[in-house]
Amino acid sequence: MTGTRSLGARWRRRRPLRTRLALAATAAVALVAVGVCAAAFVILDYQMTRQLKLTLTQTATQMIRDRHDWGPAPSDTLCQYPASPCVQIVPSDPAKDPRKPYVLHVSEATRQVADGRRAAFYERQTVAGRPVLMLTTRLADKDEAMQVAQRSDTVDRGVEQAAWALAAVGGAGVLLAAALGYWVSRTGLAPVARLTATAERIAATRDARHRIELPAGPLAREDEVTRLATSFNTMLGELEQSVAAQRRLVADASHELRTPLTALRTNAELLARADRLTDAQRDRASAALGRQLREVTTLVGDLIELARDEEPQPLVEQVRPAALLEHAVGAAREHWPEITFTAAIAPSAAGRTIPGVPSRLSRLLSNLLDNAAKFSPPGGPVETELTLTADELDLTIRDHGPGITEGDLPHVFDRFYRAEAARALPGSGLGLAMARQIARAHGAELTAERAPGGGALFRLRLPVPAA
Numbered sequence: 001m002t003g004t005r006s007l008g009a010r011w012r013r014r015r016p017l018r019t020r021l022a023l024a025a026t027a028a029v030a031l032v033a034v035g036v037c038a039a040a041f042v043i044l045d046y047q048m049t050r051q052l053k054l055t056l057t058q059t060a061t062q063m064i065r066d067r068h069d070w071g072p073a074p075s076d077t078l079c080q081y082p083a084s085p086c087v088q089i090v091p092s093d094p095a096k097d098p099r100k101p102y103v104l105h106v107s108e109a110t111r112q113v114a115d116g117r118r119a120a121f122y123e124r125q126t127v128a129g130r131p132v133l134m135l136t137t138r139l140a141d142k143d144e145a146m147q148v149a150q151r152s153d154t155v156d157r158g159v160e161q162a163a164w165a166l167a168a169v170g171g172a173g174v175l176l177a178a179a180l181g182y183w184v185s186r187t188g189l190a191p192v193a194r195l196t197a198t199a200e201r202i203a204a205t206r207d208a209r210h211r212i213e214l215p216a217g218p219l220a221r222e223d224e225v226t227r228l229a230t231s232f233n234t235m236l237g238e239l240e241q242s243v244a245a246q247r248r249l250v251a252d253a254s255h256e257l258r259t260p261l262t263a264l265r266t267n268a269e270l271l272a273r274a275d276r277l278t279d280a281q282r283d284r285a286s287a288a289l290g291r292q293l294r295e296v297t298t299l300v301g302d303l304i305e306l307a308r309d310e311e312p313q314p315l316v317e318q319v320r321p322a323a324l325l326e327h328a329v330g331a332a333r334e335h336w337p338e339i340t341f342t343a344a345i346a347p348s349a350a351g352r353t354i355p356g357v358p359s360r361l362s363r364l365l366s367n368l369l370d371n372a373a374k375f376s377p378p379g380g381p382v383e384t385e386l387t388l389t390a391d392e393l394d395l396t397i398r399d400h401g402p403g404i405t406e407g408d409l410p411h412v413f414d415r416f417y418r419a420e421a422a423r424a425l426p427g428s429g430l431g432l433a434m435a436r437q438i439a440r441a442h443g444a445e446l447t448a449e450r451a452p453g454g455g456a457l458f459r460l461r462l463p464v465p466a467a
Contacts, residue, residue: 021185022178029177037170045159049133052155053122056135059085060148064139085150086127090114092143103127104134104147113138114145125149131156195232208240263292318353319361321393321462325386328365332382336373340381349388354462356442364438364446367431368397368458375401375456393462400455404448412448 090106091097092114105125112118113136120137127149134149198210211233267289274282322345329343372382376399383398404412415433432448439446444462451457 019185021189022181025181025184026174026178029181030174033170033173033177037166037173041159041163041166044162048155048159052133052150052152053135056085056122056133056148056150059150060135060137060146063087063148064146085148086132087149088147089139090145090147092145104132104149106147110136110145110147115143124152192228195229198232198236202236208236208243211236261296264289264296267292315357315359316355317358319356319358320351320353321361321395322350322352322386324358324361324365325384325395328362328369329384331366332369332373335370338378339373339376340379341369341373342381342383344383344385346385346387349386349393352388352393352464354393354442354464360438361442364435364460367435368460371431372397372399372401372456372458375399377401388464391466392464395460395462396457397460398451398455398457400451403450403454404456409448409450413446 086103088102088104090102090110092111094111104127109118109121113120116138120135122133122135125132125134131152132149133152133155134147136145136147138145201210202208267285270277270285271282271289277285325343325345329341332339333341369382369384376382380400382400383396385396387394413432413436415430436446439460442462444460446461447459449457449459
């Protein structure tokens with residue numbers, strides 16, 4: 001039994017969803033059609049038999065009321081006519097039976113009805129080769145029973161014809177159910193078929209620009225399949241943007257790596273001919289080679305950091321942003337001695353902690369401070385401030401440099417993006433992109449804006465968990 005069930009399950013799994021849905025719809029409608037036809041047949045048979053029994057009861061009542069001098073009598077010959085009932089009287093004592101044989105069957109149950117030991121009953125018999133339905137009832141105040149019979153072949157024939165008609169209707173209903181099931185499965189699963197075809201086309205071509213056609217116009221329905229197709233199109237859009245971003249990252253990284261790698265090769269080839277160089281030339285080439293190696297190492301490290309989508313959970317701990325800010329400002333003062341860094345920390349924010357990775361948050365702060373120092377004039381200040389609001393820590397870093405133009409403001413966090421004013425400055429254009437990625441990994445929001453009075457202002461909002 002288990003093998004048969006598993007075989008049926010394997011067969012269903014191998015069938016297409018459209019076929020299974022059509023078969024399920026056909027089976028459901030066919031079951032209802034067969035059930036309705038069967039119920040109609042049972043009700044029709046019951047009602048026609050009940051009508052015949054009612055006719056026999058009325059006939060017996062009429063005969064008992066109209067005739068008074070009853071005596072044992074065999075049945076007449078009216079049983080051979082369809083519309084005429086036949087009647088016979090049977091005494092409880094067999095010795096009082098008439099000489100002529102009874103036409104209707106007389107049994108012990110008939111004698112019991114005659115002497116009142118049994119209630120009236122119906123039974124089916126065959127008289128002169130014809131099916132009849134017979135009622136046996138007791139005559140009042142006499143130990144005799146009256147048997148009233150009427151042919152039932154007309155009723156049986158009507159029931160049989162009704163059975164064939166209902167069978168034909170049921171068969172037509174099953175065929176119609178199959179056609180409707182196929183139509184419903186084909187129509188209902190059309191968006192799913194388009195979704196499948198689109199997914200297969202994307203898998204074959206690796207092109208995420210394909211989309212599923214959605215119904216348009218005021219009659220378009222927002223059903224489950226349409227919402228699924230809409231979600232799939234949204235996912236394809238995100239996938240397309242992700243693929244485009246990856247390609248752009250690779251292209252930009254290749255472009256950024258080409259220059260330092262070319263310089264590295266040139267200096268390496270120059271040092272290979274060191275016997276032809278003076279000591280000063282060798283020193284300059286060695287210093288340039290080391291500087292370019294550091295640039296390439298930093299660029300590759302930044303690319304690896306940007307490839308990370310989230311922070312490693314085992315490294316997350318409770319950190320104090322105020323302490324991280326003080327440490328980052330101290331390191332920036334050593335790295336940029338010509339810039340004046342200030343840190344204003346509100347007392348309410350000094351002791352607050354948030355979950356995060358300290359090294360990553362320190363990298364975020366150092367990137368923002370290095371960016372501010374890079375664009376600040378010599379001796380210019382870089383102001384940092386940490387405050388606490390109802391549910392977040394608000395950190396601002398402001399410089400007094402040329403600021404961010406309106407055209408550059410939407411792109412300052414893009415990878416490898418460098419404004420016109422920063423073309424001649426050192427860097428790869430990855431620092432701010434990395435800072436935003438670290439902020440998002442910690443559930444924070446990093447924005448850039450033009451500071452009042454000149455300069456750029458970066459604002460970092462860190463969510464503070466409830467106590």
